[in-house]
Amino acid sequence: MKLCRNILVIDDETRWLRTIAMVLNRHIPEAQTYTCENSRQALQLMRELDITLVLLDLNMPYLDGRELLRDIREQLPYVRIIVVTGLNETDIAVACMKQGAYDFIAKTSPTDQLLMCVRRAMEVITLERSYHRIKDGFFHRRQLSSFDQLLTTDVKMLDCFNYAATLTDSNKPILIVGEPGTGKRLFCDALQQLFCEDAPLLQLSLAERSSAELEVALFGDNETPGILQTAANGIVLLSELDHATTAVQMLLARLCQTGRYFPRGSLREHTLNCRLVFTSELTLEQLTEQNFSLALSYVLRPQRITLPPLRERQADIGLLLQHFTECACNTLGKNYLTIPDDLANHLRQYTFPGNISELKATVNHAVSISNEQQLATAPFMQMLAHTCVAEIPQKITFPTPLPTISAATQQLIHEALVRTNNNQTAAAKLLGITQSSLSRRLSKSHE
Incomplete structure (x- = not known):
C-alpha cells in the first residue's frame, strides 16, 4: 500500500524535531515530513502543505497541545493526530484520544514502536484518501460520470458500468440482476442519467399484479394515459420480475417483441418510445428452472447486467463504511467520527445477506448511538455475532416411515x-x- 502522504511534527524542541524528521524521512520515504516549532502557525501550515498526519506535543508555549488538538478536530476533521507525550502524561494522552486523537506515543519509546504507530496511521489515511478520491470524481469520465453515486473499485462493478455505457444507442429492454440490497434501483438511476437525463424514470412493481391490472397500468385507456405514455422517452423500471405471474410474463414478452401496444378500449396502436428496465433477484437461468417464459427470457438475455453481492466486493467495504459514516454524520448533525482501524477487516469476514443496504442501515445505527469521536462498534459486533449463530446448521428430524x-x-x-x-x-x-x-x-x- 503506497503511503504518499504529508506528515507534520509539531514541537517547541528544535533538537527533537530534527531527530524525528530524520528518522521519518529515512524509514518512511514515501511520506514527506515537515516540522513546526510555533503552534500558532500549525493550522495554516497544515492547510498549505495538505497535511494528513500530525505528531503533536502536548506541552508547548503560546498554544497548548490540547487546545491545538481541539482546533484541528474542528477545522480539519480528516487529519489524523498522534499525541506525543512525556513520562507522566499517559492519563492526559488517553483523555486526548477521547477528544479525537488517533493514538499516543511517549518520546522515550523505541524507534521501531514510533515507526509502527506512524505506519499504522498512514495505512488508515490511505484508505480514507482513496475513498475521497473516488467520491470527488474518480469516475468523472465522459460516459461513466453517471455512476458517481455507486462507489466502487471492484472490477466486476466497473465492467457493469462500461457495459451499460455501450447500451446508450440501443432501445432494447435491459435486465438488472442482483441480490436484495445490491443497488439495483441506484444503478437504474444511473442509467437514467446516462440514457435520458432530461426524461423521467417511472417505476412499477410486477409482484402480486394480474395481467389485467398491469395492462391498465402500462397501457392506460381512452381517458387516462398509461405509464408507458407518461414516461415518453424516459425509462420505465419494472421491478420484481421474479415475482411476475405467467400471464404477466406473456404480456411483457409480447410488448418487448413488438414494441407496440393498444390502450384498453382503443383501436389505435401506440409505439413504445420509452426504455424498459427489469430487475430481478434471480438470474434468467434460475427463472428458467421455474417455468419462466422462454419468449421473455430470450428477449432479456442479450442485455442483462448482473450486480455482484457485497461479499464479492470486499475491497469496497472500507470505502462504503467511510461514505455511509460521513453521510450519517451530516444527516444527524454530528461531527466527523473516526472509524476503528480493524473494523473493515472484521466486516470482510461477514457474508452480508442484506448487502449494501444492510451495511448502510448498520452504519446509520452506529452513528446515531456514537457519543464520542469514534464510531460505535456495538452494532457491528452484534451483526457479526448473529451471523455466527445463524451459520450453525439446524438438524431436521424425519418421521418413521419417511414421507414421500x-x-x-x-x-x-x-x-x-x-x-x-x-x-x-x-x-x-x-x-x-x-x-x-x-x-x-x-x-x-x-x-
Whole structure:
C-alpha cells in the first residue's frame, strides 16, 4: 500500500524535531515530513502543505497541545493526530484520544514502536484518501460520470458500468440482476442519467399484479394515459420480475417483441418510445428452472447486467463504511467520527445477506448511538455475532416411515404459509421459489 502522504511534527524542541524528521524521512520515504516549532502557525501550515498526519506535543508555549488538538478536530476533521507525550502524561494522552486523537506515543519509546504507530496511521489515511478520491470524481469520465453515486473499485462493478455505457444507442429492454440490497434501483438511476437525463424514470412493481391490472397500468385507456405514455422517452423500471405471474410474463414478452401496444378500449396502436428496465433477484437461468417464459427470457438475455453481492466486493467495504459514516454524520448533525482501524477487516469476514443496504442501515445505527469521536462498534459486533449463530446448521428430524417427496413438499409449503400468515409472496421468498411457482404448486395440490 503506497503511503504518499504529508506528515507534520509539531514541537517547541528544535533538537527533537530534527531527530524525528530524520528518522521519518529515512524509514518512511514515501511520506514527506515537515516540522513546526510555533503552534500558532500549525493550522495554516497544515492547510498549505495538505497535511494528513500530525505528531503533536502536548506541552508547548503560546498554544497548548490540547487546545491545538481541539482546533484541528474542528477545522480539519480528516487529519489524523498522534499525541506525543512525556513520562507522566499517559492519563492526559488517553483523555486526548477521547477528544479525537488517533493514538499516543511517549518520546522515550523505541524507534521501531514510533515507526509502527506512524505506519499504522498512514495505512488508515490511505484508505480514507482513496475513498475521497473516488467520491470527488474518480469516475468523472465522459460516459461513466453517471455512476458517481455507486462507489466502487471492484472490477466486476466497473465492467457493469462500461457495459451499460455501450447500451446508450440501443432501445432494447435491459435486465438488472442482483441480490436484495445490491443497488439495483441506484444503478437504474444511473442509467437514467446516462440514457435520458432530461426524461423521467417511472417505476412499477410486477409482484402480486394480474395481467389485467398491469395492462391498465402500462397501457392506460381512452381517458387516462398509461405509464408507458407518461414516461415518453424516459425509462420505465419494472421491478420484481421474479415475482411476475405467467400471464404477466406473456404480456411483457409480447410488448418487448413488438414494441407496440393498444390502450384498453382503443383501436389505435401506440409505439413504445420509452426504455424498459427489469430487475430481478434471480438470474434468467434460475427463472428458467421455474417455468419462466422462454419468449421473455430470450428477449432479456442479450442485455442483462448482473450486480455482484457485497461479499464479492470486499475491497469496497472500507470505502462504503467511510461514505455511509460521513453521510450519517451530516444527516444527524454530528461531527466527523473516526472509524476503528480493524473494523473493515472484521466486516470482510461477514457474508452480508442484506448487502449494501444492510451495511448502510448498520452504519446509520452506529452513528446515531456514537457519543464520542469514534464510531460505535456495538452494532457491528452484534451483526457479526448473529451471523455466527445463524451459520450453525439446524438438524431436521424425519418421521418413521419417511414421507414421500410430494407429501414433504406439501408440508413444507403449509408451514411456510403458516409462518407468513398466508402471504404467498413472503412464503415464496421463505422457500426460495417465485410466487408464481408457489401458486402452481398450490393449484396442483387442490386438483
